[in-house]
Amino acid sequence: MARYLFDCETDGLLDTLTQVHSLVLRDPDSGFTFSCTPHRYSTDDITIITDWTVEDALHALMHADEIIGHNIIKFDIPALQKVYPWFEPKGKITDTLVCSRLIWADIADHDLKQVRKGYPGKLVGSHSLKAWGYRLGVLKGEFGETSDWATWTPEMQTYCEQDVTVTAELYARIVKKEPTEKSLWIEHEFAKIIAMQERHGFAFNEDEAVKLYNQLVKRRLEISGELQEAFPPVEKTEVFIPKVNNRQRGYVKGEPFTKKWMVEFNPSSRQMIADRLQAMGWEPQEFTPSGQPKIDETILQALPYPEAKVLAEHFLVEKRIGQLAEGDQAWLKLVRKGRIHGSVNTNGAVTGRCTHSNPNVAQVPRVGSPYGAECRALFATTARWVLVGADLSGLELRCLAHFMALFDGGEYGRIVLEGDIHTVNQNAAGLPTRNDAKTFIYAFLYGAGDQKIGSIVAPDASPEEQKRIGKKLKRQFLAKTPALRRLREVVELKVLGFVPKAKPLLVNPSYEHLWRQDSAKQWWFKAGAGGVLIGLDGRKLHIRSAHAALNTLLQSAGALISKVSMILAYQELSTRGYVFGRDYAFVAHIHDEIQTECRPELADEVGQIVVQAMRDAGTFFAFGCPIDGEFKIGNNWKETH
Template identity: 25%
Template structure:
């Protein structure tokens, strides 16, 4: 090695020698430098591999091919990387190399933090927090496509080398915090997420633009109807085609307009408006919903279609939220409206079909599992309609006499209480007053007493012990709760009730992605979207049936890994569009 602690590799002979040296290590720091932030827009420039004996910096513009390193990167030593999805994506896209096994220091830092707010998980911050060192990252913004300076090479080598001591420290903390199992899930899910981002999903631009036109017409019609209901503020003239003259985003103006109608609103939030018995309130809710669909989705999503692939390649983050649910951005294709008119715009490629699979009531099954409530567990074991069973018990009627309205109320309560909702929120959803909502909640808990004990116990544990865990051991840390006011305390209790349920659902979903990737290996099939407990796989038409069965098998296996008392059910459909 050179005096600076790294060796620059610029030809195939040196690369083979480096491969032999690296393969003997147990852990290898892995980092890359690239000419852009996406493998679809840029190239790999450097690959850095750090061993206890020194660091190899491979100049891909010089060596051309990483084939001599394939065995090391696809097996052998554990590759330690910070945000390994980035390294995996570039190596997979440009070289066809699937990095394994992985230890990700960023994901580890996020797991250990347990949702603690305000913490950065950048490499420089994690190194500062756990090693007490300072990293100079100013070189990162320089041009990596031309001749590289010694300063750039040393920077690249340092970023890889620091991963080894960081790994040693984080591995000990993982063990102390009993997070090793959930960390293995997160590390193993990295390839699935990286490959899903690379695959992308196809949006039919023509259908989308037509839908935009239709929704804009609906919005303008509703705006005119709303304008006829609301008095205009003094001195303000309505603008034709742009809705009412008042600013619908101004709570003050909306409250003033409703006061002129004889309606005093405490605020303009959705659940407040839902309880107002006046056409203007319903029109305002509809107007806002249509405006959101236009501004958030219809007007912006075509801009995300990549010119080279013709697909949308969204970005998924594994541990950005405390529950471990995937977060999606650029754009958020997890939050596409459920209506068929939206989802049917996402289409499989020519000669391909979508296999669309989701878990049946997975969060309620998890609630049955963790609470052990006999009524809940029995309903799932006997394959009964849980919402109908709940309605029959709550309203004291035979199952066959449960009305649609009663079942709908039971469904909202089933899901609402699993999310820690109280009487105020549920009353808005049910279209009733808070007193009646509270009565229904009491009747519900009388039917499922262990569910109540579990939810209240989770909330008290969060306040008292300040930590909760999912079925896989994922931890949520709540910090000092002693100084919380009533509002903050209530919010924490709601979060605590939901965390083990939603977090366990996230654990199951990631296990499903891991199994799915292995099941689909060698087939012309790939995961193109994940919406919490729903998966969209694109595959050749002629193998759609086989793929559907493999996806189902993967999901059942994942659910059964964590749920022991309650059976798991998966619903699968095959379609040329993203709709069942």
């Protein structure tokens, strides 16, 4: 079985590179390294072979049973294919970056403990080779940070060899962790599709974006005028005793002098906003860690003062302008040739959910929010193509029903599918309206605290009163939903390190605290440190606190259903002969949503394929509650979600 670890160095990033400077392979079984470059190069290390050409190395990689490298799915393989279009690996692809994010999703927690021992603070939470070099004690070197990539040098070749050394050490660590085959397959297949999505990009209407920017800037100026009228300049005074005479300023040494000046209202200063509102009679209920009154859109919108509504709009307009044009990751700053190429970390959260950056496409405002429709409409399609948006239906509640089925035989799932689950939840929690019940259940599942829950039905109450109400609502809801209460207990007990066990007749009183009884009168024994749950695909979910356990379990299940949906959709589209980029392309994958652009005549078929893939994802995991989805066809994101 032929296996190679490898790394390459080029003269630029994926969109600009023109040549491969270095390509280094290592046979992990023999220990030999093949250091290849188009330039003359030699080394005294007898384990490094330098007489292979780059083409020799590419052929070896193409015909290997397995190739292993760090970030090879997103960079090295497409980089090599850009310069050598005939290069097509035939064996298994193992990306140590994908593995690292899967196995050590909580790596930041470990890194923070090592900072005092010399681990670089700027690398906390990083899965880069440089970060792993520090963790493994095999440093990468500094070549890439201090040198020009345009021209090959022997130091560059040595740097590439060292990258392979670090990768080999990391791979050995990964193998020892024994991640499940199912989790590895899901993350690698999904990463391949997302890499194609990133390179393809999401069509972006720059002309309309500029028009929207102008509209928002105009509104910002109007709001500024309204705020200056609402909050006129305030005179400030300060008495001080001059140390010297100053005839021009009227100072006389040793005699008190009163300085006066006017302070313009600054709507970007939250402290100034709080001062002005308190002068109007506002009594703040929430405070920042530093003790200042908390000021945000939600708080301002809820206040009875007309001036507060204008301030809330100021914050919102500034936020939209930042997203659109003026922020560091503004869409108009990042669009290239009419497309947004957002970056996706395919395992960025401990739950297995994706995280997004450059820009964060997941934060494009929804259609129902202010300027949301205008923002969504900017994300469109390739000329003469259409957009197909597919969503998983009621994913959170179906995931909850799947796990509750262990305790209620599938009853909650039947209500989700056939009845009105929100009315059932409304009655269980004793909530006044069905809409309150919808807000309540999602807040509850996402781990909301007592105060947040209480604010749903008592938004104007004090924080203490909201906490009291929230606690009561949770207690009522769990009392009338015993399967959920049992699920929550079991999950939290497992996270705390307990295992179910028959309690002995005699227990030493000093060890009594190691036993705990749940609502089903089952005994649990403290058997370990805990902190871990197992996801649908066998991955370890690292839980920071017991109260976050159920939320983490549900989010992970939803993330995996969504990932497998995209994998199965891609496989079916490929089976039918459709080619990514020629007939269709995925342009966005956000939580429970898949956006696909395609030729118009394929739109309905593509929508049906993606929705069927969502159903099949439930079957893939033997889900206790059937998964389903729905799709819309349109010309932009506003019309398809």
